[in-house]
Amino acid sequence: MPKVVSIGTYLPPWERRGRRVGGPDEDALTMAVAAGRVADPNSAARHVVMVSRNFPLLEGGNGAVLLAGLSLPDDVPVTEVLGGAPAVLDQIVTGTDGTLVIAVDDSDSQAGSAALLLGGGGAPVTEVGRVSRSLPLQTRRDDGSKRAYVDPRLQREMGVKASLKKLALQENTTVAAVAGLKANQLQSAVNVSAAVEDAAVSASGIIRVIAAAVESGILGVVLAVEQATITAAELGPGSVRICRDEAAATELPAFRTAPGAGIPISLASYARAFEPKLRWEAAVFDPRPGIDEAPLFPPRVRVDNAGNLASDYRLEPLPRTGTIYTQATVRIPVPDLPSPYTIAVIQLDDSPVRVLLKLTAAPVGETTIGQPGSVVLRRIASRTGIPDYGYMFWPSKQAVSVTKGVAA
Amino acid sequence: MRSVAMVGAGMTSFGEHFDLGIKDLVPMAYAEAVSNVDKGIDKGDIQAAWFGEISTTDGFPSGILADTLDLTGIPVTRLENACATGNDAIRHGVMAVASGMYDVVLVVGADKVRETESSATFWEWAAMNRDNAWDYPLGLVAPANFALHVSRYLHESPATKEHMAMVAVKNHFHALNNPKAQLRYEITVEQALAAPMVVDPFGLYDCTPQSDGAAAVILVAEEVAHKFTDHPVWVRGVGLGLDRVMHQHKPDMTTFPPTVRAAEAAFAMAGMTPADIDVAEVHDCFTGVELINYEDLGFASRFEAYKLIEAGETYVGGSIPINPSGGLKAKGHPPGATGVAQCYELFNQLRGQSENQVDGARNALAHNIGGPTAASAITILSVDKG
Numbered sequence: 001m002p003k004v005v006s007i008g009t010y011l012p013p014w015e016r017r018g019r020r021v022g023g024p025d026e027d028a029l030t031m032a033v034a035a036g037r038v039a040d041p042n043s044a045a046r047h048v049v050m051v052s053r054n055f056p057l058l059e060g061g062n063g064a065v066l067l068a069g070l071s072l073p074d075d076v077p078v079t080e081v082l083g084g085a086p087a088v089l090d091q092i093v094t095g096t097d098g099t100l101v102i103a104v105d106d107s108d109s110q111a112g113s114a115a116l117l118l119g120g121g122g123a124p125v126t127e128v129g130r131v132s133r134s135l136p137l138q139t140r141r142d143d144g145s146k147r148a149y150v151d152p153r154l155q156r157e158m159g160v161k162a163s164l165k166k167l168a169l170q171e172n173t174t175v176a177a178v179a180g181l182k183a184n185q186l187q188s189a190v191n192v193s194a195a196v197e198d199a200a201v202s203a204s205g206i207i208r209v210i211a212a213a214v215e216s217g218i219l220g221v222v223l224a225v226e227q228a229t230i231t232a233a234e235l236g237p238g239s240v241r242i243c244r245d246e247a248a249a250t251e252l253p254a255f256r257t258a259p260g261a262g263i264p265i266s267l268a269s270y271a272r273a274f275e276p277k278l279r280w281e282a283a284v285f286d287p288r289p290g291i292d293e294a295p296l297f298p299p300r301v302r303v304d305n306a307g308n309l310a311s312d313y314r315l316e317p318l319p320r321t322g323t324i325y326t327q328a329t330v331r332i333p334v335p336d337l338p339s340p341y342t343i344a345v346i347q348l349d350d351s352p353v354r355v356l357l358k359l360t361a362a363p364v365g366e367t368t369i370g371q372p373g374s375v376v377l378r379r380i381a382s383r384t385g386i387p388d389y390g391y392m393f394w395p396s397k398q399a400v401s402v403t404k405g406v407a408a
Numbered sequence: 409m410r411s412v413a414m415v416g417a418g419m420t421s422f423g424e425h426f427d428l429g430i431k432d433l434v435p436m437a438y439a440e441a442v443s444n445v446d447k448g449i450d451k452g453d454i455q456a457a458w459f460g461e462i463s464t465t466d467g468f469p470s471g472i473l474a475d476t477l478d479l480t481g482i483p484v485t486r487l488e489n490a491c492a493t494g495n496d497a498i499r500h501g502v503m504a505v506a507s508g509m510y511d512v513v514l515v516v517g518a519d520k521v522r523e524t525e526s527s528a529t530f531w532e533w534a535a536m537n538r539d540n541a542w543d544y545p546l547g548l549v550a551p552a553n554f555a556l557h558v559s560r561y562l563h564e565s566p567a568t569k570e571h572m573a574m575v576a577v578k579n580h581f582h583a584l585n586n587p588k589a590q591l592r593y594e595i596t597v598e599q600a601l602a603a604p605m606v607v608d609p610f611g612l613y614d615c616t617p618q619s620d621g622a623a624a625v626i627l628v629a630e631e632v633a634h635k636f637t638d639h640p641v642w643v644r645g646v647g648l649g650l651d652r653v654m655h656q657h658k659p660d661m662t663t664f665p666p667t668v669r670a671a672e673a674a675f676a677m678a679g680m681t682p683a684d685i686d687v688a689e690v691h692d693c694f695t696g697v698e699l700i701n702y703e704d705l706g707f708a709s710r711f712e713a714y715k716l717i718e719a720g721e722t723y724v725g726g727s728i729p730i731n732p733s734g735g736l737k738a739k740g741h742p743p744g745a746t747g748v749a750q751c752y753e754l755f756n757q758l759r760g761q762s763e764n765q766v767d768g769a770r771n772a773l774a775h776n777i778g779g780p781t782a783a784s785a786i787t788i789l790s791v792d793k794g
Contacts, residue, residue: 260527266540273541297656298542326563326661328555329608330547335527337547345556345655354656356556358546365608369563381545388545 002097005122006241007211007405008039009114009204013361015249020111024255024338025360025378025392028054028106029062031113033069033377035204036102038243038400039115043071046098051081051088051203053140054106056379056387065389068278069377070100071317085179085206085224086130086231092116092207093127093233103203110200114207123214123238128221131163135228138201156185159228164189167230169221176220176235177209186223194218201226214240214405238406245400253363260335265383273298276315277390280375282353283313297353320375322348322355324395329365337381340364346375346393360392367395409506411793413633413640416445417755419623419748421588422740424522430466431476433518433622434459437745438477441514441624444755446637449626451477455510457484460497460517461744462536465524473516490537491691491778492648492666493517494623494747495785499646501627502787511629517748518622521741529618537779543654551607551615551694553655553780558609558696560661565711567699569609573600574717575695576613576737582724583734585763588749590617590740614695619740623748625755630793641758644771645678645788647671653782662711664777666784667704674773674786675706679794682706685728686769687757689750691777691784692735702730705775705786724764732757732764743778747785750774754789 010031012022022031032050048066055062063078081087088103095101095118102115135158137149160181175186175195182199183192196212198205206224213222213235224231276282276299283299285291290305297318301311327344334341342359344367359367360378374397380390418440420433428436442449459473466472469486473479489496494517501515524532530549537553538544561567577597583589595613603611626636633640649669652658658665675681682705690705692698702713707728716722722730733739733753736746754772756762770791777784 258527260531261525263531263545264535265545269540277541298539326556326560327608328552328559329605330549330552331605331607332549334530334547334549336531339547341547343546343548343552343556345661356543356546356548356654356656369559381547383545390542390545 001124001126002095002099002118003120003122003124003238004116004210004240005119006039006117007114007207008035008037008243009112009208009211009246010034010038011112011246013247013249014252016252020249021252022106022111023252023360025380027056027379027387028052028104029056029065029389030377030379031106032066032102032104034245035113035115036070036100038245040070040100040117044098045070045072045076045100045117047077047096047100048072049079049081049091049095049099049101050104051083051091051101052104052106053082053084053203054104055080065278068275071279084201084203084226086226086229088203088206089222089224089231089233090130092118092125103207105202105204110202112204114204116207116210123240124236125210125222126234126236128232128234129167130231131166131229133163133228135159137227155227160185160225163228163230167232169232174220175223176218177213177222178225179206179209179223180225210235211242211405215242215403217406240405241402242405243400243402247398250363255338255340256333257338258333258335263336263381263383265386265388270388280318280320280391281315282318284316285310285313294352297355318353319348319351321372322346322375322393323372324367324369325354326369327367342367344393357391357393360394361397362395371395373397410508411630412502412505412643413628413630414625414643414751414755414789415628415633415636415640416441416449416626417624417752418444419588419745419752420621422619422621422742422749423590425520425620426522428620430472430518430520433620434473434476434516437516437518437622437624438514441626445626446639447635449636451479453512454479454482454514455512456482456504457514457516458497458500459484459486460493460515460748461486462488462490462493462519463533465520489785490783491693491743491746492776492783492785493744494750495774495776495787496648496747498625498748498751498787499648499785502643502646505627505629511632513627514624515627515748516622516624517745519742519744520620521618522620539654549607551610554694554697555607555610556655557661557700557781558694561696561700562609564662565714567714569601570597571699571714571717572609572614572695573597575692575698576600578717578723579692579731579735579737582732582764583738586734586739587763589734589738590619591738609696610694616693616736616741619742621740621742621745621749623745623752625748625751639759641755642790642793643787644680644790644794645674647673647677647786649673649784651782653780655780662700664700664704664781664784666782667701667775667777670784670786671705674788678788678790680771680788684771685773686771687729687732687754687766688773688775689733689735689753690730690775692731692737693741695737697777698730698735701775701777705773724766729766732762732766747774747776751787751789758789758791
């Protein structure tokens with residue numbers, strides 16, 4: 001039976017009116033990579049399941065970017081699941097060794113992600129039951145149109161309580177964690193006295209409450225609730241690595257995107273650059289006259305002094321930290337790009353390689369030459385509707401915190 | 409190699425010529441160049457032409473020159489080398505004459521920046537200079553392209569934004585007397601420093617305007633120069649230098665290696681040193697770039713360009729007047745025309761006919777640096793054949 005060996009969480013470093021929001025260069029995919037990388041730092045996953053209601057592309061595919069961002073081979077299967085907290089818990093309890101379940105929220109009300117890696121030797125999360133019932137109070141159609149049927153009492157009575165009753169948990173069942181609902185709304189049916197809760201309607205919340213329960217040493221039933229659908233699982237004892245990439249939030253600076261004719265894209269060029277660009281790899285050649293062995297980024301074929309075509313390079317990963325060598329902040333509104341923004345030449349640590357990157361996650365104009373930071377996946381631009389992903393530089397990014405939670 | 413003389417030069421005014429297309433501007437520049445040939449020149453004397461144009465707004469560039477000047481009977485070649493296009497087009501004309509292949513050639517440079525929707529201009533022009541997959545989507549606008557250099561330059565050298573403002577003040581001052589200039593008004597250092605920021609560290613007055621315009625020169629072999637003038641200007645040296653295209657591949661961003669390479673070639677050909685130059689038109693698309701140019705061209709020691717501008721030495725009347733025309737900064741910058749128009753100014757300087765005449769000027773230098781700071785072209789002109 002697979003167990004939870006690692007959990008990683010990510011929150012964007014921005015907030016607006018006290019609520020976390022993604023930056024203009026973030027989307028569900030970049031946030032999925034952020035959480036996935038901290039949950040699976042050694043790229044051990046053998047199956048990736050991304051659960052969200054905010055996929056950047058419904059057609060065209062998110063999987064290749066996800067795998068490249070996670071430094072996973074391109075033959076790892078990716079499953080994209082449209083759903084919220086119950087769907088996330090379903091994927092966890094039905095997952096196998098090596099499954100990386102990533103839950104992502106990128107909506108007006110929620111922005112963040114959490115990932116959970118299954119394997120041997122962690123804490124078990126086993127299926128208890130599930131109820132899928134229809135009470136569509138919040139709806140969103142394929143064209144994005146939304147409808148809210150506002151009746152909280154109806155949701156509680158006809159939705160949650162009725163579903164919970166159908167779930168038929170034993171009286172006094174100890175609930176360890178609840179996502180999607182305030183725990184006290186379950187008070188009469190189950191024992192929620194020690195329960196960890198995340199009442200927000202989200203996908204990632206269920207993984208966050210599992211992490212919190214593990215850290216607090218609370219065992220018991222975990223409930224994932226969304227409208228009238230509930231999945232229940234049992235969190236058992238075990239040790240879980242927990243890593244949070246959750247910088248303190250600051251107010252999202254004002255920016256504007258001036259209207260333009262759209263940023264053109266060549267998909268042929270995109271496809272040629274994709275692997276080294278998304279996998280962050282440089283070309284290294286065997287030295288010969290006219291060709292040195294310094295890593296070359298971006299990779300390209302070369303010709304040596306004798307005129308021999310050299311295309312036999314190997315790809316090597318580049319460091320993901322560096323310092324600002326020089327920078328330029330663009331203050332004028334550039335059509336189709338959120339402005340202002342800063343572009344910088346980054347000297348990568350312990351490498352001769354420099355890269356030209358946009359800065360992210362830092363207020364524009366407050367960065368300095370020599371400032372250290374990290375390289376993170378972002379959506380560089382939307383080019384005639386096609387997201388163009390790549391890396392940006394996060395100045396002074398704090399190291400993520402790692403704890404060892406033991407549910408016992 | 410034969411010596412090459414410049415016997416005529418002309419240019420349109422630079423500005424937003426919404427009412428003039430490239431097919432209007434090219435004949436206008438040619439007609440003025442011919443009007444400045446002392447003894448006149450017949451169109452039938454022209455044996456070949458080069459047309460420097462970066463963009464094309466009305467179709468096939470070589471054909472536009474041939475069509476609009478009714479020169480379909482001679483070879484015409486369009487040349488594009490980013491913002492170094494103008495002086496590189498002249499370089500090709502010089503090579504053609506010096507080699508003995510032709511005796512009389514025409515070099516025209518032109519561009520229309522203000523021809524398409526202003527919200528589309530950046531992405532259209534960026535596509536000509538940026539790697540599509542890597543640099544293009546970053547939004548590396550032209551000022552940012554140079555600001556990456558100047559930011560590092562300000563970090564390492566004693567130069568400050570005040571020194572950049574002094575460059576703007578000087579070039580605006582020079583443009584006052586130039587009837588062809590786009591921005592003919594004076595500014596102060598305080599105004600420049602208080603102007604809205606475009607791309608740090610460039611405020612509005614640190615930047616060249618967007619311009620339309622054309623310029624033309626006529627180059628002839630020494631053997632036939634006397635047919636056209638008794639006061640030729642000699643092309644003593646030409647040089648072209650390149651560099652890595654992507655900024656991440658430039659190890660020292662406080663200098664432009666293409667300029668250093670082009671200058672080395674041009675000075676060697678001319679048998680001159682920087683100290684021999686009496687007046688120069690340099691590529692001041694952004695003020696800080698003019699400071700770096702002083703050093704790359706050998707007019708100032710490394711990181712000491714600020715001393716020249718502080719002391720006023722680059723004004724007309726100073727020890728090394730720079731951009732007496734107002735430069736790109738105030739005269740304007742239709743890229744394909746820019747280098748040719750620099751030579752128009754220097755042609756006048758060396759014939760004692762400039763509106764901002766440098767007394768006794770005998771040797772002059774024109775310089776472009778452009779594209780993703782990866783191409784530079786230089787022309788050295790002289791009163792003396794050498």
